[in-house]
Amino acid sequence: MKKRLFIGIDVGGTNMRAALVDDAGSILHVERIATRSSGGAEDTSRRLIDACRSLVARASKGGARVAAVGMGVAGKIDARQGLLIFSPNMPAMRNYPLGVELRDGLGLPVFMENDANVFGLGENWVGSGRNVDNWIGLTLGTGVGGCIFFHSRLWEGDHLGFVAEIGHLVVHPEGPACACGSQGCLETHASATALLKGVENAAQNGALLEGPLFDRWRQQSLNAEMIYQCASAGDETALKLFRRMGWALGLALSNLFTVLGIRHAILGGGVSASWDLFIGPLRDSFTRYTRFLSPEEMVVMKSSLGDNAALLGAARHAMDQVS
Amino acid sequence: MKKRLFIGIDVGGTNMRAALVDDAGSILHVERIATRSSGGAEDTSRRLIDACRSLVARASKGGARVAAVGMGVAGKIDARQGLLIFSPNMPAMRNYPLGVELRDGLGLPVFMENDANVFGLGENWVGSGRNVDNWIGLTLGTGVGGCIFFHSRLWEGDHLGFVAEIGHLVVHPEGPACACGSQGCLETHASATALLKGVENAAQNGALLEGPLFDRWRQQSLNAEMIYQCASAGDETALKLFRRMGWALGLALSNLFTVLGIRHAILGGGVSASWDLFIGPLRDSFTRYTRFLSPEEMVVMKSSLGDNAALLGAARHAMDQVS
Numbered sequence: 001m002k003k004r005l006f007i008g009i010d011v012g013g014t015n016m017r018a019a020l021v022d023d024a025g026s027i028l029h030v031e032r033i034a035t036r037s038s039g040g041a042e043d044t045s046r047r048l049i050d051a052c053r054s055l056v057a058r059a060s061k062g063g064a065r066v067a068a069v070g071m072g073v074a075g076k077i078d079a080r081q082g083l084l085i086f087s088p089n090m091p092a093m094r095n096y097p098l099g100v101e102l103r104d105g106l107g108l109p110v111f112m113e114n115d116a117n118v119f120g121l122g123e124n125w126v127g128s129g130r131n132v133d134n135w136i137g138l139t140l141g142t143g144v145g146g147c148i149f150f151h152s153r154l155w156e157g158d159h160l161g162f163v164a165e166i167g168h169l170v171v172h173p174e175g176p177a178c179a180c181g182s183q184g185c186l187e188t189h190a191s192a193t194a195l196l197k198g199v200e201n202a203a204q205n206g207a208l209l210e211g212p213l214f215d216r217w218r219q220q221s222l223n224a225e226m227i228y229q230c231a232s233a234g235d236e237t238a239l240k241l242f243r244r245m246g247w248a249l250g251l252a253l254s255n256l257f258t259v260l261g262i263r264h265a266i267l268g269g270g271v272s273a274s275w276d277l278f279i280g281p282l283r284d285s286f287t288r289y290t291r292f293l294s295p296e297e298m299v300v301m302k303s304s305l306g307d308n309a310a311l312l313g314a315a316r317h318a319m320d321q322v323s
Numbered sequence: 324m325k326k327r328l329f330i331g332i333d334v335g336g337t338n339m340r341a342a343l344v345d346d347a348g349s350i351l352h353v354e355r356i357a358t359r360s361s362g363g364a365e366d367t368s369r370r371l372i373d374a375c376r377s378l379v380a381r382a383s384k385g386g387a388r389v390a391a392v393g394m395g396v397a398g399k400i401d402a403r404q405g406l407l408i409f410s411p412n413m414p415a416m417r418n419y420p421l422g423v424e425l426r427d428g429l430g431l432p433v434f435m436e437n438d439a440n441v442f443g444l445g446e447n448w449v450g451s452g453r454n455v456d457n458w459i460g461l462t463l464g465t466g467v468g469g470c471i472f473f474h475s476r477l478w479e480g481d482h483l484g485f486v487a488e489i490g491h492l493v494v495h496p497e498g499p500a501c502a503c504g505s506q507g508c509l510e511t512h513a514s515a516t517a518l519l520k521g522v523e524n525a526a527q528n529g530a531l532l533e534g535p536l537f538d539r540w541r542q543q544s545l546n547a548e549m550i551y552q553c554a555s556a557g558d559e560t561a562l563k564l565f566r567r568m569g570w571a572l573g574l575a576l577s578n579l580f581t582v583l584g585i586r587h588a589i590l591g592g593g594v595s596a597s598w599d600l601f602i603g604p605l606r607d608s609f610t611r612y613t614r615f616l617s618p619e620e621m622v623v624m625k626s627s628l629g630d631n632a633a634l635l636g637a638a639r640h641a642m643d644q645v646s
Binding site for chain 1: 456457469471473478479480481482483485486487488489491492493494495496503504505506574577578579581582583584585586611612613614615616620
């Protein structure tokens with residue numbers, strides 16, 4: 001029998017990436033597809049199918065076959081129908097049957113999954129979660145995604161259509177309004193959106209009147225990485241935002257660990273690269289809000305796979321579905 | 324082979340109760356022992372052993388045998404050593420080898436467990452949790468105890484010596500100081516202690532100057548039940564405390580359900596008898612803080628076993644250990 005390979009797809013804001021992955025969790029090849037094309041949803045879908053066909057051909061050439069395709073998507077999906085209900089990364093694809101088109105175009109089974117869950121599946125397979133039984137995963141990006149692993153398996157709760165929405169854990173009941181309709185959610189403190197809004201508020205309140213952060217804000221060219229750079233260079237407004245992020249993450253983790261009786265977390269996503277600025281405040285906050293675990297017992301790890309976690313996790317999701 | 328029975332013991336503030344329980348979850352007989360005796364820990368222990376011996380004799384007379392003893396205890400226990408490290412209900416028994424004495428005195432295996440967990444084991448066996456896969460249990464008493472059931476089994480986390488400490492979930496990061504050393508814990512809003520402290524604060528602040536609540540406070544004869552009665556009679560200070568309790572419970576449950584992707588909770592403990600005063604505010608708060616579940620999808624149930632949940636759960640714990 002031919003060696004089985006899998007395709008893992010990660011849908012990002014500017015690129016989709018599709019990877020050929022073997023059953024030991026090694027990435028053999030990656031294809032990139034621009035997400036926002038002038039050709040609209042159909043065009044993007046067609047180019048994704050082309051990229052996957054090229055991966056299928058590559059597998060064939062090596063004497064292997066692709067057994068299934070997995071796809072990690074931010075936003076709301078209907079995994080059974082293969083429907084992308086809404087993804088903030090691909091607004092043009094609202095209610096688009098991306099999974100169905102891929103399946104029909106490739107003649108392969110296609111499985112969609114939430115992006116935070118595929119991050120977790122990757123880390124659990126060959127990343128920081130490999131040897132950990134019970135852990136919490138957080139992806140810090142535009143928003144905050146979450147996943148939970150119990151006994152090294154992805155926790156799915158009551159199959160209610162949502163799970164591990166840790167970004168919407170309320171850390172301050174009178175905190176900032178959240179896009180979800182609640183207030184004081186972790187996401188309003190610990191995401192790129194929260195950083196940008198924090199600078200916006202400071203500028204509006206006159207607390208930010210000069211310096212590179214102010215200049216960028218005035219030019220409307222600010223992003224999370226620039227806020228990180230300004231904080232690293234000593235900008236107090238920017239530093240405060242990362243301290244607040246650490247405070248919120250420490251409180252959220254102390255709540256989760258106290259309730260679940262566990263002590264491991266893995267942080268990924270673009271904003272987790274600002275680790276050096278928030279990890280100290282995170283530990284201080286953790287220590288302040290729980291007496292059940294000492295800071296030494298708490299284990300907070302960085303994602304060890306970075307961008308590849310989602311590719312590997314999507315492939316692993318496909319592998320689990322056909323095994 | 325003789326029919327197997329079990330003894331379940333519930334250690335309360337004024338009484339210990341020991342019950343003879345069959346393997347279908349029926350209570351056959353209950354013995355009561357005063358917890359606080361002038362004779363000290365040894366005397367209490369001896370009288371508990373006597374009560375259990377009488378249950379063993381009763382089982383024998385009926386042609387059955389007692390297979391094991393389970394015991395639910397508030398506070399810190401060393402279950403392996405059979406040691407009561409500290410129980411607020413039995414301060415005289417600090418570091419007392421109650422489990423060992425029972426085992427030696429009866430010649431039977433004895434298993435200790437946290438009181439909130441035995442509450443859950445009872446409800447899961449023959450109570451409100453019987454047909455529910457995944458649920459959160461809360462016991463509202465002097466403090467707030469918690470338990471978690473996943474796939475109808477008691478969740479034990481990483482075996483860190485604590486689990487499901489939901490009373491110490493921080494619902495307000497600038498909230499009242501908690502006995503645990505943190506602040507704004509659920510317990511500081513939703514326990515008998517929180518009610519008493521709330522009246523105390525109101526009296527100290529001059530917000531409470533007349534009426535039965537004030538009189539009782541001045542006589543230092545206040546308890547949670549009286550606060551409930553005053554609230555039911557329309558006392559605004561007392562009513563506010565139950566509204567705050569509901570608010571905190573609603574926020575805690577919305578956080579837990581959002582994170583775990585589940586939707587069932589069971590409330591027990593003496594203070595849960597004030598259900599009519601806090602359930603409305605609980606639902607309002609739940610609706611305010613989560614958009615992932617509608618109030619109709621949320622299921623919050625009363626304990627259906629009341630005081631017997633702990634007796635049955637302690638017996639069931641013993642049964643699980645020897646099966």
